[in-house]
Structures are given as C-alpha cells and as structure tokens.
Amino acid sequence: MRTRALAIRIIRQFLRDKRTLALLFLAPLLVLTLMHFVFNGQQVKPHIGVAGIAPQMYESLNIKDANLTSYDNQKDAEKALKNGDLDAVFSIVNGQPAILMEGSDPAVSRSVILVLQKALQVNLNVPKPNVSYLHGGEDLSSFDSFGPVLIGFFSFFFVFLLAGVAFLRERTTGTLERLMATPIRRSEVVGGYLLGFGVFTLLQASLIAWYSISVLGMYMVGAVGLVLLVNLLLTLTALTLGTLLSSYARSEFQIIQFIPIVIVPQVFFSGLFNLDAMEPWLQKISYAMPLYYGADAMRSIMIRGEAFSDIQLDIFVLLGFSILFALLNILALKKQRAI
Template identity: 45%
Template sequence: MRINAMVCRIIRQFLRDKRTLALLIVAPMLVLTLMSFVFTDEDAKLNIGVENSNVKDILSSMEKDNDINIMSKKEAEGKFEDKALDAYIYGDEKELNILLNGADNSVINQLNKNVQEAVKDYMTKKGEDNKKIIEDLASNSMINMMNKDLANKIDSIDINSTEIETYNYFGDNDMSTIDYIGPLLIGLFIFFFVFLISGVSFLRERTTGTLERLLATPIKRYEIVFGYLIGFGIFTIVQSAIISAFSIGILKIYNGGNIGLILLISTVIALCALSFGMFVSSYAHNELQVMQFIPIVIVPQVFFCGLFSIRNMAEPLQILSKFMPLTYASNALRGVMTCGYNLQQISFDLLVLIGFTVVFAILNIITLKKHRTW
C-alpha cells in the first residue's frame, strides 16, 4: 500500500506539472524532427571556379548540380574572401589541383568525391571515343600496324591516372577535423555552460528570496539586470578566456587569427548566453525545469551552428538558422581562427550577438516586473 501511495503521488505530481509533461513528449519529437531534416543525403550546390575550358570539360558531369565558371586565380581569391566560392580547380588531364576555400569543411568530402567521379566519367568517355575512331578505321581497312599499337594503348587506358592534389586557401593544408570544428566547439561550450550556470544561479536568487528582497527596495529593475550581468559576467569572461586559451595552447587547435579577437568574441558569446540564461530561468520553478529547457533552446542551435552542413537543408531551416545566436558565434570564431579575419570582417556577427544580448536584457527587465511586490 505504501508503494502504491508513492506511485500515485508521483503520477499526480507529473500531471500537475504540465510543463514537465509537455517537454517529456514534445522535446524528443522536436529533436527527432530536426535530425530528420539535418541528416540528409542531398548534396549542396557548389560554386566552383576553373582555370579554362579544358578543365571545365573534364568536370562537365558536375555542371548539372553545381555552378562552374571560368575565372582567373586572382578572381577566385577575391571570391574566397567574399565567401562566394567553394573551390578553384586548375591543371590538366594528368594533374588537377583543387584550391579549397578551407573555411567550410562540410563540403570538402562532397567536392572531392564529385571531382573524382567527374574525372572518371571524362576519361571513360574519352577512351570510348578513341576506341570508336579506331574501330571505324579498322572497318574501312585503313588500319595499319601503327594504328593497332595505338588501339592496344587505348585498351589499356587507366581512367584513374589523373592525379588530384588538394590545397586550402584559408587555414593549413594539413588541417584535421578538430581544426575545422574547433572554433564551433569553443563557441558551443562557452554558450552552453554559461547558459546553464546563469540560469541555475539566477533561479537560486529567486528561490532563496534574495531577488524578492532586492525588488522590495527602491532599486530599479534595469539596475538589477545590469548588476547581475556585470557580476556574473566577470566570471564568465574568465571562463571564456580559459577555454579559448586551453583549446589553442594545449589542444593545439589551428588558429590563424588574433588571440585578442578570439577573447572578444568569446566574451560577447558569454554575455549573450548569460542574459539568455537569466531570461529562461524566469520561467522555471526549480533546477530541473532549467535543465528541461536545454532540448528546446540549446539542442536546435547545435544543429545550426555549422557542425552540420546548413546548405544541404531546406530553405526554411536555413532561414531559421539566422535567428540562432550560435550561428553568428560560430561564423565569427571560424572567421578569425580559420580565415584570419580582422575586426571589420567579423563586425556584423559581433553586432548581431550584441543585439541578442540587449534584447534578452530588455526581456529580463520586463520579466522582473511580475516578481515585484509593489
């Protein structure tokens, strides 16, 4: 009977907690739905520059699904800087050189695979055309011993004889997977842990009565919000600096940019996560409910921060990624660490992150009104 009483109490507790019950069902469905869109077999449309018409002919089988244009190497470098080109390919049938953008590793495997298939198709087609010429000559009794030797050589054509060399425009030619995704992981971990710590800490300020006592004084709501942001912000800035230094100095993640800019971006990410965590905690009644927000507000951002190719997703999802703070955090960190961008080149991403921080701070000020007792 006592066990039955415990079971009934827990069931009633869950039934009364509509938010927990909803998240228990809705959150897994939301994450699974996102995963079904993210993990797609469709290839992204690539923007490729080629040296001349000969190279374009070699890659002719790729033209249907990709945008291939003839341009000089200097023009290609300019497009790399503007993030408008994925690769520049030059050379001939014996050796093709692929100069990758290097900033987006999500298309590298796709590009290498497509080029190899295109070269194979081209060499196969060329061998078949040559064989047909020899057969036509033979049928007209015009072939001689020299032509027979040529026919034997054509029969032994190696369709994989073209050497393909790959280089990076941004970053290093020997970059590993962790070098590509390292900037994204730095931004993700800073955002996640600051969000979690700030949400739980601000919740404790409410549940212990500290916030209520503050609100009973003449202090302004904006003063409370900015006080918490600055107070918690000092520790989150230190945390961000340690994570960034550890990643670059100890783990040796590739960095081709200014360390000061990385610390600046990390600080802005931390402040954004801090104000976001404070806002979310206003709608939680205990630590468990703060944790329950993670599948709703953090997991979707993981899918859109660049760890998975956004270009392969449906257009509505690409638009949705524009409303995710981690999208801009990842763009800024990858721009500095992989591409060596300066402050001006990442200014847009920084301004958007600052904008998110200000919006969440304003929402925090508005939300505090419901906790004020006078």
C-alpha cells in the same frame, strides 16, 4: 553602487562554491580534450579483403592507406566480411572491379571508396592533380574545423546553465523578493548580474581559448583578441538568455528542460553540420539563433583569419541579442515588483 554591490556579492558566492567553479572552468576543458582525442587521432585504415585477383595485380594495387588481406575465393572473403573482420571486399568480376561493402558505417564506406579509387587511378596512370588550399591546409583535421564552433558552444552552454540556475535560486530562496524590497532598480539587478557573471565568463572564455589553441594545438590564424571578444559576447548572450528563461522556470529541473528546447537546436544550426542540404526556408531559422553568429565569427577568425571588419555583422547581432534579452529581463522582473 548598488550594481557593484550586487556584482561583488555574486563573485563572493561564486568563489565559495568550488564545484560550480570547476564546472565553469574545468568541464569545458575536459570535453574539449575528449573531442580532441576522438576527432584528431590517426586516420582509420579500413580493412579490405581482396578475392580472386592475380598476384601481380595484387602487388600493383600497392595500397598503403588500408589493411589488405588476400582471400582465395569470393566466398571466404564474404564470410570474413560477415564476421566483422573486414569492412569491404574488393574483387574483379569479368574484368570489372567490384566492391562489396559492410555498409553500416558510412564514414568507413567512404574511406574504402577513397582508398580504392586512389589505387586504381594510380594504376591507370592519370596525372595526380595539384591540390592547394585557400584556408586551412591538408593537415586541417575535423577537430580544427569544428573546434571554433565548440569553443563558442561550451562557453554558451555552461554560462546559460549557471546563470539560469543562479537566478532561479535567487528567486526560490526568497532573496530576490528581499532584494526587490530594497531601493535597487530592476535595471541595476540585471546590470549587477551581468557584471558579476561577466568577470567569470571573461575568465572562462580566455581559459578555453588559451587551452584550445596553445595546449590542444587547435588551428588558429586570426587575432586572439577577436576570439575573446566574440566568445565574451556569446557568453553575455547566454547569460542574459539564461536569466530571462529562468523567470519562467519553477525549479532547477525546469531549467534543465530548456536544454533540448533552446540549446540543442542551436547546435544543429551552428555550423557543426552542413545545412546546404536543408530546405532553404528551414535554413533561415539559423538567423534567430545566437550560436549561429558566434560560431560563424569564431570560424572566420580562427580558420580564415578574418579581421573585425569581416565579422562585424556577427558581433553587432550578438550585441543586439544581449541587449534585447537584458531589456526583456528588466521587464520580466516586473513580475517580482510592480515598479
């Protein structure tokens, strides 16, 4: 009953605080929408200058994926490159094709090479390979690819922040001390927080998942129920971790200081970036990061359509993290009351 009373109180406080509600529910949607527009737009056509190539050769290049400009000589083309009008200059020197890159953006450089290779291949009459996909497809954009990770990340991040600050405020305003002078058990305090915040995190997880899939049209072939389950577990981990760490913060500002230490490293190890190039022993750090398991499970469900049995390890590890952090929370409350 005391757990329920605490949960009801947290829910009531939450409903009074419109701005925090907005942060929890609207901020993730806003950021996801921005991400959607940034990474899901039309493919960028590189600007390529072509210098010193015979007209018939120029025609036969027949490049559709780039904006081509013809220059009379190499010098003019290089000048345009320097001015920032071009991304690359393509020329043929002594019968040998040559590309001069602007080079400051590796993504653009790669797309220039891709476009020119494609064009030269066609001209060499090499048969085009038939490409088929095991997962996803030709249309899978980068937003689709890391979207599932983002869904998990935003749920994690905002809940971590809110839970941390809420619990800290309970301590700094003296209400926690007052709470601990009632017959409530330490486990009931942690349970009440889990229950009260749990209601909102469940709503948040559902909203983010629905918005990403139905409104932003994120690629999704798995079960919605599983997405919600993983998201909920991820937010429970964030909730227990946030309240645990807030025991070691003296102010809201010190909660913010946990972001570069606790949140940002998790982003790097969450699968947003390919870790294969990293030292193998460094890669193992990801095993200690809750977001790694959440992101892995979200990707498996949404892109590869995997079932519960395929991702159960991720689910159990997340559950384990939550339980571990909750128990540590109960222990940390001993700082507030001897029993």
